[in-house]
Amino acid sequence: MPALNSLSPVDKLGPTAARAGLPPLLLLCLAATWLVWGSTYLAIKYALLSFAPFLQMGTRFLVAGALLAAWMRWRGVAWPTRLQWRNALVIGGLMLGGGMGGTAFAEVSVGSGLVVAFIAVVPLMIALLNLFWGVVPRKLEAVGIALGLAGVLLLTQGNGFQASPSGLLAIATACICWSVGSVLSQRTLPLADGAMGFASEMICGGVVLMLLSALHGESFAWPPQPLAVAAWLYLVVFGSLIAFNAYMVLLARAPAALASSYTFVNPVIAMLLGVLIAGETVTPYEWGAVTVVLSGVLLLLWKPRA
Template sequence: MNSTTVAPTQAGLSPRILVCLAATWLVWGSTYLAIKFALISFPPFFQMGTRFLAAGVLLAAWMRWRGKAWPSARQWLNALVIGALMLGGGMGFTATAEQTVGSGLVVAFIAVIPLMTAAMNLFWKVIPTRLEMLGMAIGLVGVLMLMQGQGFSASPVGLLAISIACLTWSLGSVLSQRVFPLAPGAMGFASEMLAGGVVLILISLLRGEALQWPLQQESVLAWVYLVVFGSLIGFNAYMVLLAEAPAGLATSYSFVNPVIAMLLGVAIAGEHISSFEWAAAGVVLMGVVLLLKGRRS
């Protein structure tokens, strides 16, 4: 996908924007189930490290072929910091959490990230509106409810892992905007994936992770899906939305993904989600919607 601006038609959203919305909603919503299947053969940090290294190499090669310059030394250093936080911590510990907690519940918890980033921006004196504060408060109540559900209460390790994932991803997101900017465009994403992939592989080696032989077909297919659809297509679609769609629409994946992931987890993976956990997820998503609405206003 290129970054040429295409204005929405008067009748509604352009086909290009609709396709990109479908990519961020459906593809990103399904990646967490793909992580679950890939875990059968690929341990968490090794899975994520090889995924982002492969995607980073492909994206960087594509950008170089199109004549884009390599990031500067400072931008590579920034990519290392952001990649270590968002991918090393965020995605590595997300996969770790999915070893003991259902993918649907993990994504429901991840929906709190917009609330965390809003809270962290207070250190830069970005004061939320009243509606944003209400959304943050409601979202916090939903997360506390979610922690009391069957899934997380039965797995303290999974709860700790997903908490670390959300904190590091949120911190990386804020620092990438405030302190450690990446190279512009897709090359910035490529450098982040390459640097983060190296960090993930190093963590994998330190943990002594090993592939589960023989490799299962569904795990290999899930890994390929994560590289091609989750990392390459999903990220490019999100970049187009950021450039061409209203901010609220571009970030709408944050409250659509959990619903899709929970439905897929139940329908395909046979995960059990109690009515209380569904209600808790609904409270979290209500908080996110109010936060995004307050941010737009």
């Protein structure tokens, strides 16, 4: 997860814009991070009909990364340095290879809504990892971390994860890999600036995922189902290219709390889509556990006014 800065709404949007509400561009970017990212987990589920987990993710990120890198080169942006490519390999291997690969693997046996509900714990994990760099959470943040982790513990006791220990292990590993990669990218292993850095991360992560696919003996299901192909294309274009760049715009121009608001919205959207479209089952107990997790994340990101 890219770093969130702490500028106020007035600092980023200007006094006039802050009084008048969000500009149309930011509203569109917000919709992309809420709706598109919230729906990608269901798209992963449908792509699994013909694309094995690591193969699906590897091809998705290789294609998206190559398209984004070609676009940036056409605009005159330089290639990353050798050191930046090395960093991209480490970060891409952790965040995309372990993080997104583990997510897809978990969705083979666990509903997409429960998977993204578990992923809501990532901001809490990142806050814990930042302790190694001397970033001590405030009292309210510490309460949020404890509450969120308690919610995840409750979530793992629900029917969905109890029925699939392998899915639980996969999504837990995915969250750890994503969190470690996020912190390393912020602290010690910076990528190239802007979109070229993300393109290099996707390319390197795609290579790692293809290696994992080969090690697992995955292969294409030919001919692929049309629904699976449509879901894969949706992930490449909307999930990897449009939504992430929308998130980068929010980071640059919107308050940090607003940019990170997808953390609360995505689990709800993913769970609703899973129930309404894919016929997944989410028990009242699991809805309650998700509420506890999101309450913890809200406390973590809450910034009291002076």
